[in-house]
Amino acid sequence: MAYPAPFVSRPQRVEEQWIDYNGHFNMAYYNVIFDRAADDLFDAVGLGADYVRERNCSFFTLECHNTYLHELHAGDVVRVESQFLDYDAKRVHYAQQMYHAGEGWLACVVEIMVMHIDLGLRKSSPFPADIIEKIAGMREAHRALPVPPQIGHRIGIPRKS
Numbered sequence: 103m104a105y106p107a108p109f110v111s112r113p114q115r116v117e118e119q120w121i122d123y124n125g126h127f128n129m130a131y132y133n134v135i136f137d138r139a140a141d142d143l144f145d146a147v148g149l150g151a152d153y154v155r156e157r158n159c160s161f162f163t164l165e166c167h168n169t170y171l172h173e174l175h176a177g178d179v180v181r182v183e184s185q186f187l188d189y190d191a192k193r194v195h196y197a198q199q200m201y202h203a204g205e206g207w208l209a210c211v212v213e214i215m216v217m218h219i220d221l222g223l224r225k226s227s228p229f230p231a232d233i234i235e236k237i238a239g240m241r242e243a244h245r246a247l248p249v250p251p252q253i254g255h256r257i258g259i260p261r262k263s
Contacts, residue, residue: 104243112139136210179204183198184198191234192229
């Protein structure tokens with residue numbers, strides 16, 4: 103199967119109730135939009151709601167790092183581009199970039215690591231062979247994409263010597 107590079111999710115609108123007392127899109131809700139886009143992304147490799155019901159397995163987020171670059175406001179429509187950066191038998195490392203759909207500027211980048219989980223045992227487990235094959239296909243489709251410069255950043259206050 104051919105996968106788009108990058109994978110682009112459905113457009114989403116910033117909702118009024120997601121605006122904070124600063125008058126802009128609250129940081130918590132960026133993750134709501136990223137999570138909805140991840141649902142589209144992972145559904146494309148067979149890891150959607152049907153997978154959870156049929157195989158009693160899912161995946162859980164291990165780590166997430168957001169970099170906020172530009173303010174969004176109520177009513178703004180965004181698109182999220184996702185790319186698989188790496189994977190192994192149990193994990194997927196991926197990035198998502200949120201763009202203003204109309205004006206095209208980059209608003210936020212997130213780097214995420216997820217792990218496959220057997221829900222009956224509540225423990226990590228390897229992806230089934232059919233799923234790892236699809237993950238490999240998505241990764242291969244994304245191999246030539248540039249890695250966003252925000253990926254791999256460490257949080258800290260740089261000190262001058």
